[in-house]
Amino acid sequence: MSPFPTDPDPRDPGSVEFADILAAAERISTYVHRTPVLTSERMDALSGARVFFKCENLQRIGAFKARGAHNAVFSLEARAKAGVLTHSSGNHGAAVALAARNRGIPAHVVMPEGVSAPKLASVERLGARITICEPTLAGREAAAARLQRDTGATLIHPYNDPLVIAGQGTAALELLEQEPGLDAILTPVGGGGLLSGTVIAAKGRSPGTRVFGTEPAGADDAYRSFKSGKLTAMADPHTIADGLRASLGPIPFAIIRKGVEDIATVPDESIVAAMRLVWEVMKIVIEPSSAVPVAALLDHRLPLSGKRVGVILTGGNVDLGALPWMGA
Amino acid sequence: MSPFPTDPDPRDPGSVEFADILAAAERISTYVHRTPVLTSERMDALSGARVFFKCENLQRIGAFKARGAHNAVFSLEARAKAGVLTHSSGNHGAAVALAARNRGIPAHVVMPEGVSAPKLASVERLGARITICEPTLAGREAAAARLQRDTGATLIHPYNDPLVIAGQGTAALELLEQEPGLDAILTPVGGGGLLSGTVIAAKGRSPGTRVFGTEPAGADDAYRSFKSGKLTAMADPHTIADGLRASLGPIPFAIIRKGVEDIATVPDESIVAAMRLVWEVMKIVIEPSSAVPVAALLDHRLPLSGKRVGVILTGGNVDLGALPWMGA
Numbered sequence: 001m002s003p004f005p006t007d008p009d010p011r012d013p014g015s016v017e018f019a020d021i022l023a024a025a026e027r028i029s030t031y032v033h034r035t036p037v038l039t040s041e042r043m044d045a046l047s048g049a050r051v052f053f054k055c056e057n058l059q060r061i062g063a064f065k066a067r068g069a070h071n072a073v074f075s076l077e078a079r080a081k082a083g084v085l086t087h088s089s090g091n092h093g094a095a096v097a098l099a100a101r102n103r104g105i106p107a108h109v110v111m112p113e114g115v116s117a118p119k120l121a122s123v124e125r126l127g128a129r130i131t132i133c134e135p136t137l138a139g140r141e142a143a144a145a146r147l148q149r150d151t152g153a154t155l156i157h158p159y160n161d162p163l164v165i166a167g168q169g170t171a172a173l174e175l176l177e178q179e180p181g182l183d184a185i186l187t188p189v190g191g192g193g194l195l196s197g198t199v200i201a202a203k204g205r206s207p208g209t210r211v212f213g214t215e216p217a218g219a220d221d222a223y224r225s226f227k228s229g230k231l232t233a234m235a236d237p238h239t240i241a242d243g244l245r246a247s248l249g250p251i252p253f254a255i256i257r258k259g260v261e262d263i264a265t266v267p268d269e270s271i272v273a274a275m276r277l278v279w280e281v282m283k284i285v286i287e288p289s290s291a292v293p294v295a296a297l298l299d300h301r302l303p304l305s306g307k308r309v310g311v312i313l314t315g316g317n318v319d320l321g322a323l324p325w326m327g328a
Numbered sequence: 329m330s331p332f333p334t335d336p337d338p339r340d341p342g343s344v345e346f347a348d349i350l351a352a353a354e355r356i357s358t359y360v361h362r363t364p365v366l367t368s369e370r371m372d373a374l375s376g377a378r379v380f381f382k383c384e385n386l387q388r389i390g391a392f393k394a395r396g397a398h399n400a401v402f403s404l405e406a407r408a409k410a411g412v413l414t415h416s417s418g419n420h421g422a423a424v425a426l427a428a429r430n431r432g433i434p435a436h437v438v439m440p441e442g443v444s445a446p447k448l449a450s451v452e453r454l455g456a457r458i459t460i461c462e463p464t465l466a467g468r469e470a471a472a473a474r475l476q477r478d479t480g481a482t483l484i485h486p487y488n489d490p491l492v493i494a495g496q497g498t499a500a501l502e503l504l505e506q507e508p509g510l511d512a513i514l515t516p517v518g519g520g521g522l523l524s525g526t527v528i529a530a531k532g533r534s535p536g537t538r539v540f541g542t543e544p545a546g547a548d549d550a551y552r553s554f555k556s557g558k559l560t561a562m563a564d565p566h567t568i569a570d571g572l573r574a575s576l577g578p579i580p581f582a583i584i585r586k587g588v589e590d591i592a593t594v595p596d597e598s599i600v601a602a603m604r605l606v607w608e609v610m611k612i613v614i615e616p617s618s619a620v621p622v623a624a625l626l627d628h629r630l631p632l633s634g635k636r637v638g639v640i641l642t643g644g645n646v647d648l649g650a651l652p653w654m655g656a
Contacts, residue, residue, distance in 0.1 A: 036364040038386060057611045058366060276648060283385045283613040283644030316611030320604060326654060 016255065018204025020166035021173055021197065028070040028167060031102050035059050035171075037178045037310075042281050047297040049309045052182065054175040057286050057316030061094040061122075063243075064171050064314050065158070068193055069095035071167030072156045073103050080105050082152035087133075087140045089115045089123075090243060091315055092158035097128035108153050110143045112136075118319065159193030160249030169197025175310050176205045183307035186293035188314055189213040189222040189263065190244035192252025198312065199259035209310075213256065213263035214296040216241045216271060222248045223263045226256065240268045240324060243289035243315060264302050270295035272324045278313075285316040288324070344583065346532025348494035349501055349525065356398040356495060359430050363387050363499075365506045365638075370609050375625040377637045380510065382503040385614050385644030389422040389450075391571075392499050392642050393486070396521055397423035399495030400484045401431050408433050410480035415461075415468045417443045417451075418571060419643055420486035425456035436481050438471045440464075446647065487521030488577030497525025503638050504533045511635035514621035516642055517541040517550040517591065518572035520580025526640065527587035537638075540630055541584065541591035542621040544569045544599060550576045551591045554584065568596045568652055571617035571643060592630050598623035600652045606641075613644040616652070 038053045056064035069092065073084055083106030086096045093109045100107030107128040111120060112135035124130060133143035148155060157164060171194070172185055185202055189195040195213045202209045215222050216239035225232045231253045237245040248256070266274075275291035277298070278284065286294075290313040296302055297309065366381045384392035397420065401412055411434030414424045421437045428435030435456040439448060440463035452458060461471035476483060485492060499522070500513055513530055517523040523541045530537045543550050544567035553560045559581045565573040576584070603619035605626070606612060614622075618641040624630055625637065 062611050279613055280648055283390050285607055285611040285613060320608055320651075321653065323648075323651075325649065 016162045016165050016169070016196070016200050018200055020162065021169040021201050021204065024067070024071040024163070024166040025170045025173055027074050028067055028170065031060070031070045031099070032066050033059055034174060037175060038282060038284070040282050046277075048300065048305045049297060049307050051297065052175065052179045052308070052310045053282070054171060054310060054312045055284060056171055057284060057290060057313050061091060061098050062315055062317045063091035063095065064168060064194060064312065065091040065095035066098060067170050068161075068164035068167035068197075069099040069156060070102070072161060072163040073099035073105075075163050076154060079152070079154050082154070083107060085144060085147055085151070085153040085155045086110070086158070087144045088158050089119050091317060093123050093128070094126060096156050097123050097126035101127045106151070106153065108147050108151065110140055110147065112140060116319070159191030159246070160251050162251060165193050165197045165200070165252060165255070167197070168194045169201040171312055172198040172201035172310070173205060175312070176201065176209065179308070179310060181206065181308070182209050182310045184210045184212060184261070184304055185310040185312065186212045186214055186296065186302070187312045188241070188244055188289050188292040189215050189248065189256070190219070190289070191246040192222060192248045192256055194312065194314065195222075195260065196252035196255035199255050203259060210261040211259060212261050212302055214293040215263055215265050216244055216292060217265040217267045219245050220265045222256070223265050225253055226260065226263045229257060239271070241271055241288040241292055243287060244292065262302065264296045266292055266295040266299060266301065270299050274298055276325055284313070285318065286313050287315045287318045290314045290316070344490045344493045344497070344524070344528050346528055348490065349497040349529050349532065352395070352399040352491070352494040353498045353501055355402050356395055356498065359388070359398045359427070360394050361387055362502060365503060366610060366612070368610050371606075374605075376628065376633045377625060377635050379625065380503065380507045380636070380638045381610070382499060382638060382640045383612060384499055385612060385618060385641050389419065389426050390643055390645045391419035391423065392496060392522060392640065393419040393423035394426060395498050396492035396495035396525075397427040397484060398430070400489060400491040401427035401433075403491050404482060407480070407482050410482070411435060413472060413475055413479070413481040413483045414438070414486065415472045416486050417447050419645060421451050421456070422454060424484050425451050425454035429455045434479070434481065436475050436479065438468055438475065440468060444647070485577075487519030487574070488579050490579060493521050493525045493528070493580060493583070495525070496522045497529040499640055500526040500529035500638070501533060503640070504529065504537065507636070507638060509534065509636070510537050510638045512538045512540055512589070512632055513638040513640065514540045514542055514624065514630070515640045516569070516572055516617050516620040517543050517576070517584070518547070518617070519574040520550060520576045520584055522640065522642065523550075523588065524580035524583035527583050531587060538589040539587060540589050542624040543591055543593050544572055544620060545593040545595045547573050548593045550584070551593050553581055554588065554591045557585060567599070569599055569616040569620055571615065572620065590630065592624045594620055594623040594627060594629065598627050602626055604653055612641070613646065614641050615643045615646045618642045618644070
C-alpha cells in the first residue's frame with residue numbers, strides 16, 4: 001500500500017504542520033461533532049489525577065476516525081469524482097464511507113470473508129460499495145489494487161497519511177480549547193495517526209502539554225519502536241483492543257519519536273477492567289481501545305499524580321451481545 | 329409518609345412556580361453537572377423526528393435525581409443540621425446521600441434486606457448511614473419513622489415535594505436553553521417529579537413547547553390517572569423499568585393533569601429494544617427507565633413526526649453483569 005495515497009503535496013509529504021490541523025478543523029467542522037468533555041470525581045479519585053475525557057466515542061460513526069477521513073476526502077481535488085477506497089473493516093472503513101457520502105462521491109470498502117454482520121451492515125448503511133475478499137493481507141491488497149485500477153478511486157490510508165493525521169489532530173485541538181493548559185494528553189496508539197496528530201496539535205496550541213502514548217502489552221510495537229528509535233513491525237498482535245492491532249506507520253513514527261514524552265503498555269486484564277469501570281461510572285460505551293489510556297492511569301503507569309490530564313476516548317463500537325465480561 | 333416533608337412553605341404547599349425552578353437552578357448550579365445534549369442522525373431517521381437527548385444519565389450519581397435532592401437539601405434552614413433521611417434504595421437514595429455530603433450534614437438511608445450489593449456500596453461510598461429494614465412497605469416506613477424520631481432528620485420524599493419537583497424541572501430548563509423552541513419534550517413518568525417539573529419549566533420558558541409523559545404499560549397508573557382525571561395508585565407494577573414502579577404522587581398529579589399534553593404507554597419489549605439501540609447507536613449507557621420515551625418515539629406512539637423533540641434520558645444506573653439482552 002502506498003504510504004502517500006492522497007493527492008501529491010508540494011511540501012515534504014511526511015510532514016504535518018500545526019497549520020494543517022487548523023485547516024483540517026475548518027474543513028471538517030460541518031461534518032463532525034464537537035464532542036463533549038466529561039469529568040468524574042470517582043475516576044479522579046481512582047486515578048489520582050484530574051482527568052478530562054474527550055468523548056470521541058460520541059463522534060459520528062462512533063469514533064475519532066471520522067475526523068481524518070473527512071479531512072482526506074474533502075482535500076481531494078479533481079480525483080475526487082472517481083471516489084475513494086479503503087480496506088479497513090473497522091472504524092476507518094465506516095469513516096471513509098460517511099465522508100464520501102457527505103461529499104457525494106463513491107466509496108469502495110474491501111472487507112474480508114467472514115467479517116461480522118454488524119460491521120458489514122454499518123458500512124452498507126452509509127452507502128459504500130462493498131467488495132468481499134479472501135481474509136488474508138494478500139487477498140485484501142489484491143482486491144484493493146484491482147478496484148483502484150478499475151475505478152480510479154483514491155486509497156485513503158487509515159493512518160500513514162498526513163491529511164488523515166492532521167484530521168485526527170483536531171480532537172486534541174478541540175480538547176485544548178475546551179480545557180486549556182492541560183498538563184498532559186494521553187491517547188492509545190495503534191497505527192499512530194491519532195497520537196502523531198495529537199503531538200502536532202499540542203505543540204502548536206499548548207507547548208507545555210506533554211503527550212503520552214498508551215498501548216496494549218500484546219501489541220507493543222509502538223512502545224518498542226519508541227524505545228529503540230527503530231520502527232519495528234508487530235508480527236502477531238494479541239489483544240482485545242482490536243483497533244490497536246495495526247503496526248505503527250512510518251509517517252506517524254517520525255512525529256511520535258520526536259514529540260511524544262513516553263509510551264506506557266497495559267495488559268488486557270487492565271484494559272477490560274478499565275472499560276467496564278468507565279461504562280459503570282461514566283455511563284458511556286467505550287470500546288477496548290479507548291480503555292487503554294484509562295487503564296494506564298488507573299494502574300499509575302505514568303507520572304501524572306495530581307496533574308490535569310486529557311484522555312481521548314477514541315471510540316464506542318462494540319458488540320453488545322458479546323461483552324468481555326459476559327460468560328463464555 | 330407526609331406529603332410535605334420539608335420546611336413549611338408560606339405559599340400553597342402543593343404549588344410549584346416557574347420562579348421556584350429558576351431559584352433551584354441557581355441553588356444547585358455548583359453541585360450538579362450541566363449535562364450535554366446529544367443528537368444522532370440515525371435516531372432521527374428511525375423516529376421520524378429531530379431528537380435532542382438531554383443526557384441526565386451523565387449527571388452526578390448517574391441520574392437527574394441529583395437535581396431535586398440538592399434543591400431540597402440546600403433549601404433546609406435550621407433543621408438541616410439534624411440531617412436528612414430517605415428510604416429509596418435507588419437513584420434518589422444516592423442523590424440524597426450526595427447532596428447531604430455536599431452540604432456537610434448526615435444522611436440516613438433506609439434499605440430493605442436483600443438490597444443488591446452495588447446499590448448498597450454506591451450509597452455507602454457517598455458517606456450515608458444505612459439502616460437495613462424488613463423488605464416490606466410497613467418495615468420501611470417503621471424504620472424511617474424510628475430514625476426520624478431518634479435523629480430529627482428531615483425526610484426528603486423522592487417526588488411528592490415541591491422543592492424536589494422544582495429541582496427536577498431544572499433539567500428541562502437547561503435543555504430549553506441549549507435547544508430553544510423545541511416543539512415537544514418527553515419524559516418518563518413514575519412518581520411524577522420529573523414530568524411535573526418539566527411542565528412548569530416548559531410553560532415558563534417556552535410556552536409553545538408541549539410536554540408528554542411516557543410510561544411502561546406494566547406500570548400505567550399515571551396514564552390511567554391522566555385519562556380518568558382521578559389519581560389511581562399502581563397496585564402491582566410489572567416492568568423492567570425499575571425506576572418507574574412508584575405510584576404517581578398527588579402533588580405531581582395536580583400539575584400533570586393540567587399541563588401535560590398526553591401520556592403514552594410502551595411495552596417492556598419496546599423498552600429493551602430502545603435501550604439497546606441507544607447504547608449501540610449513541611454510545612451511552614442508559615437504564616430501562618430512560619428508554620421509555622425513546623421507545624414511544626421509535627414506536628410512533630405520539631404525533632411528533634417531523635418535530636423538534638427533546639427527550640430527557642433520566643439515568644444510567646444498570647447492572648452491567650445482568651443486561652436484559654444477555655441470556656438467562
